[in-house]
Amino acid sequence: MQMNPLMKKIYEYGFAVDDVVLYLDTHPDDAEALAYYQQVRDAYEQFYREYVTTVGPLMFTEDRAADGWSWTDDPWPWEGGMC
Numbered sequence: 788m789q790m791n792p793l794m795k796k797i798y799e800y801g802f803a804v805d806d807v808v809l810y811l812d813t814h815p816d817d818a819e820a821l822a823y824y825q826q827v828r829d830a831y832e833q834f835y836r837e838y839v840t841t842v843g844p845l846m847f848t849e850d851r852a853a854d855g856w857s858w859t860d861d862p863w864p865w866e867g868g869m870c
Contacts, residue, residue: 793838797845800831 807824814820
C-alpha cells in the first residue's frame with residue numbers, strides 16, 4: 788500500500804523542521820538557518836492544512852480545538868484514561 792502523497796510531505800517537512808530546530812538550539816544567530824526554518828515550517832503547515840481539509844484530522848483533538856485545550860478534561864491514564 789502506497790502512502791498518501793500529502794502525508795509523505797508532512798513527514799518530510801516535519802523532519803526538516805525538527806532538524807533545523809535542533810541546529811538553531813546551538814546556533815540561534817544563524818540568519819540563513821532561521822530563514823530556512825521559516826520556509827520549511829510554512830511548507831509543513833501548508834501540507835498539514837491541505838491534508839486536514841481533504842482527508843481529515845491527524846489528531847483526535849483537532850475537532851475540539853475551537854474551544855481551547857480540552858486534553859485536561861479527559862481522564863488521566865492513572866484515572867482509567869487511555870494513553
